[in-house]
Amino acid sequence: MIIAGLDVGTSKVTTVIGELAPDGVLDIIGEGTVPSQGLKRGVVVNLERTTEAIRQSVHQAERVAGVKVERVMLGVGGPHLRSVTSHGLAAIRRGQSISEADVERAIEQAKAYPFDAELELLHALPLEFKVDGQEGIRDPVGMAGVRLEVDVHLVAAGRGPLANLRRAVEEAGLEIEALVAQTLASGLGVLSPEEEHMTVLLLDIGGGTTDVAVFREGRLAHSAVLPLGGDHVTQDIAQLLKIPFEEAERVKRKYGAALPELADPELVLEINQEGGSLGEVPAPELARIIRPRLREILHLARQSVDEAMGPLEIRVNRVILTGGAALLRGFDLLARQQYGLPVRLGKPQGVSGLTDVVATPGHATAVGLVRYGSTLPVRAPEPRRAQRREKKEEAPRGEGFWARLKEILNNLF
Ligand SMILES: Nc1ncnc2c1ncn2[C@@H]1O[C@H](COP(=O)(O)OP(=O)(O)OP(=O)(O)O)[C@@H](O)[C@H]1O
Ligand SMILES: [Mg+2]
Numbered sequence: 001m002i003i004a005g006l007d008v009g010t011s012k013v014t015t016v017i018g019e020l021a022p023d024g025v026l027d028i029i030g031e032g033t034v035p036s037q038g039l040k041r042g043v044v045v046n047l048e049r050t051t052e053a054i055r056q057s058v059h060q061a062e063r064v065a066g067v068k069v070e071r072v073m074l075g076v077g078g079p080h081l082r083s084v085t086s087h088g089l090a091a092i093r094r095g096q097s098i099s100e101a102d103v104e105r106a107i108e109q110a111k112a113y114p115f116d117a118e119l120e121l122l123h124a125l126p127l128e129f130k131v132d133g134q135e136g137i138r139d140p141v142g143m144a145g146v147r148l149e150v151d152v153h154l155v156a157a158g159r160g161p162l163a164n165l166r167r168a169v170e171e172a173g174l175e176i177e178a179l180v181a182q183t184l185a186s187g188l189g190v191l192s193p194e195e196e197h198m199t200v201l202l203l204d205i206g207g208g209t210t211d212v213a214v215f216r217e218g219r220l221a222h223s224a225v226l227p228l229g230g231d232h233v234t235q236d237i238a239q240l241l242k243i244p245f246e247e248a249e250r251v252k253r254k255y256g257a258a259l260p261e262l263a264d265p266e267l268v269l270e271i272n273q274e275g276g277s278l279g280e281v282p283a284p285e286l287a288r289i290i291r292p293r294l295r296e297i298l299h300l301a302r303q304s305v306d307e308a309m310g311p312l313e314i315r316v317n318r319v320i321l322t323g324g325a326a327l328l329r330g331f332d333l334l335a336r337q338q339y340g341l342p343v344r345l346g347k348p349q350g351v352s353g354l355t356d357v358v359a360t361p362g363h364a365t366a367v368g369l370v371r372y373g374s375t376l377p378v379r380a381p382e383p384r385r386a387q388r389r390e391k392k393e394e395a396p397r398g399e400g401f402w403a404r405l406k407e408i409l410n411n412l413f
Contacts, residue, residue: 004061005369006054006072006174007182008165010039010229011207011324013053015061016358017069018351018370026374027353028367030067032060038168041227042078042182042209043161050168058172064354071175073369076122076165077182077209079227080158085127085308086113090148098131098140102148110152119156122181125220127151153220155181180372182365183213183223189368190322190346190361191215198317202346203301203335204364205325207231212301214309214316224304226297230325233293240289241281247272251286258294258330260284287330294331298338313340322346324362 001020007013017030034057038050058069088110090102111124129137131145140148162179169176186204196218204211206229214222233256238248251271257263263283273279305312319341321332326345335343347359348367358367 001374002065002067002069003370003373004058004069004072005075005185005366005373006058006169007075007185007366007369008039008044008050008054008168009036009077009206009365010042010209010231012036012362013050013057014363014366015054015057015069015072016363016366016370017061017065017067018367018374019353020374026351026371028351028355028358028370029353030061030063030065031354031357031363031366032057032062032064033362034060036207040208041229042206042225043080044164044168047164047168047171050165051171054169054172054174058174069174071177072169073178073180073373074165074169074176075182075185075365075369076157076162076179077206077211077225077365078158078161079209079225080161081122081155081181081183081223081225082115082119082157083153083155083181083183083223084113084115085151085153085221086110088150088152092146092148094146098143098145098148100141103129103141103150106148106150107152110150111154113154115154115156118159120159120162121154121156122179123153123155123184123220125153125155125184127153127216127219127221153223155184155220155223157181177373178376180369181223183211183225184220185366185368185372186211186322186346186364187213187215187220187368188371189348189364189366190320191218192349195318195320199315201301201305201312201316201319201341203297203319203321203326204323205229205297205321205331206323207325210297210301211323212304214305222305222308224308226300226304228293228297228300229323230328233290233325233328236293237286237289241271241273241279243271243273243279251281252290252328255283255286256290256328257283257287258291258328258334260287260291262330262333263287290328291334294328294334295338298335302339316341319343320346322361322364324360326361 005016014033019027038046088106090106129140130149199216202213210226212224267283332343
């Protein structure tokens, strides 16, 4: 089975093609990345440019894979994404055990959250169930009780931005198989099996946005999108050193660091200033320009978690930095200082095939989209529900992270 993930980002458009073998192994067989120019802060602002970039990136990936892509798992990002954890309740008839229909009823009730009319629901992800007040239940089906409760993480997206993204993809001749929040996809791309047992804060720091996601025991428990990313760092450098954006980007990638201590105190950089003159900047000075923006991003991410679930340091065991801007030298160290938590760099893992090509932080979302696709129960839209049940019964239960994840995703639709 062929699955294509399409990540339309502010900096780049990436297509990753995966092949899912019957034994469950996911092989990456194609990848295509082209610069993106039609987006601002994760949102399509120029349809034609976006469509063209999508076309090119898909073609590139198709050429590598030797297959044709017709349908894609599409990532949705941007600060218009809204999320909330909503509560659902279902009464169970006395003397009866909890059925799948009861679970669905509870979830449906949680889904009735009064989002703004401008928003469209993307995901309803069950977090945990409660039966007669007993917390921490994963699968209540078959249990006895009179009162079933569920916490569901809802993710919604703005209808306007969504319509433009859809149009850009359809104009490129592609069918959209599923819309997936980038916050969720990034996590699926980089979380390790070990992190299934933890509460993890994932930050995907892209060009124009930062995705903030908390995964509790492998399930998305909080998500938000900040309108800041690596391009803001570049802008700061350009502005303060009075150099063009492209030059600032070059200098950032080559010499940039998140902490002045990490920069070579002897190193003086030559920079091409506006108007053609040459300037000089000590490397630690460059880091001093970079650091405040990264701190701001980390601070806003913390605030978002604090407000939604309480103090970050208490709620979270580990922080994962991914997205292209996570490559900035020392970013992990800065995060460790600021949060006082273990921090690691996240790269896609647990796939085979073109692993060298996709094992970069910038590929977290696209690989996660393919992985999301690989967990979807049935790929034909029509007989989905009926077949889903069958499949669910066949699926081995509790066999590792991906089997569990599959179970979770099976409950979504
Ligand atoms: N080696 C590097 N060092 C520092 N920063 C880097 C490096 N490589 C890429 N970046 C930065 O990463 C950012 C792009 O990240 P990414 O490719 O994940 O963005 P995107 O997914 O297109 O954007 P978004 O998710 O915000 O829509 C840019 O700001 C770029 O400057
Ligand atoms: Mg991105």
